[in-house]
Amino acid sequence: MANLIETKGLCKSYGGTLRVKDLHMAVPEGSIYGFLGPNGAGKSTTLKMILGLAHPTGGEIDVFGKRMNEKNRLDILQHIGSLIESPSYYGHLTGEENLKILQTLRNVPEDNIREALDIVRLTSQKDKKVAHYSLGMKQRLGLAAALLAHPRLLILDEPTNGLDPAGIQEMRELICDLPRRFGMTVVVSSHLLSEIDQMATHVGVIADGALVYQNTIERLHEKSEHHLAMRTLNNAMAQSILTHHGVANEVRDGEIILPPLEDAKIAQCVTLLADSSIGVTRIEERRKNLEDIFLELTEGAASL
Known part of the structure; x- marks a missing residue:
């Protein structure tokens, strides 16, 4: 699977x-890449550099196999939609x-407007002034704007x-649907762990400006250290x-910690202790x- 975004020593x-x-980020094509980290970890700064909104102090950024620089920036941005911080609009x-x-x-094309409104489920509210939109509707309008150019x-x-x-929940469903329906690659940053867990196929974890983990969400869950905890009277x-x-x-916090065991082995342990x-x-x-x-x-x- 090719990477749509690659950074080297950013x-x-x-x-x-x-x-x-020194950020080495790799976003596979067709993925939903969850960019996860505490507030202030460097998520927004990284995304702004990828979009050319902030100039890197060092390192390289490749998007669609092209180097992000002044020469290629506009050509690259034609194929990117973005929603950074809160959406802008005329109320x-x-x-x-x-x-x-x-x-x-x-x-x-003007038809893209109708299609974008339909994707974010705002067709019935398209004639309403944005000043009267709820916060969720404004976020969906910002997403529609990002999707306008396909x-x-x-x-x-x-x-x-x-x-x-x-x-x-509505925003999560919309994001999860985009790769399947339109073949888009999505990078979504968040400090909400449950949201990334429910949306992402791949994840990068950033802390204090450094990437501390990057792989599939399944590999992240494999770090979960599955075990059994037993309490006894002695x-x-x-x-x-x-x-x-x-x-x-091993004994930990008043419990006996055992590795994952098959049912027959667990039954044998209980029998040994009962005897x-x-x-x-x-x-x-x-x-x-x-x-x-x-x-x-x-x-x-x-910062949770």
């Missing part, structure tokens, strides 16, 4: 402080009139920010018996969730 310094540090105009201005500026690449910076649960004796019979274990008159009060299967993994990767620096 850096950005503000006031002598590196905000983005005294309707949703359709706002898109009409952008359609004229971008010189795309981009190959869509870059969304915190698109669910400030939305209520219903608005978050942990010291239970641990001694299990160790004697070759069952790996020694040690009551087993609880056995639980546990797995770290995405939030635990994220906090470990970012060394607790998240």
Whole structure:
């Protein structure tokens, strides 16, 4: 799978402080790439550099196999849609009139307006003044503007920010549908772990300006350290018996931690302890969730 975006050693310094540090980012074509990190980690700065809105202090950016520079920037941006921070609009105009201005500026067919409104489910509200739109409707109008020119690449910076649960779900469904329906590649940044988990096929985790993880979302979940937790009425004796019979274990926070075991092996362990008159009060299967993994990767620096 080819990469639509590749950065090599990307850096950005503000006031002598590196905000983005030696970033090697790879976004596969056709993916939904979740760019995950705490607030202030460098997500927006990175996306602005990819769009040519901020000049890198060092490093290289390739988009569609072309180097992002002053010579290629406009040609590259013709095939990118973006929504960075909050959407801009004319409140005294309707949703359709706002898109009409952008359609004229971008010189795309007028039919694209109808199609974009349909994609973001604003057709019934197209004649309403944007000043009277809800926050969720304004976000959807911003997404419609980003989709107007049928981009190959869509870059969304915190698109669910400030939305209520219903608005978050609606935006998530819209984003998940884009690669399947239109073959788009989507980069979506967020500090909401559950959102990235439900949307992304690939993920990059940034902390303090540095990329600390990059791979598929499935590989991230594989870091979950699946284990069993057992409680007994005599942990010291239970641990001694299990160790004697070759069952790996350790005591942690008043529980005996066991590796993943098949049902027959678990039953055997319980029988061993029962035969020694040690009551087993609880056995639980546990797995770290995405939030635990994220906090470990970012060394607790998240702003959740």
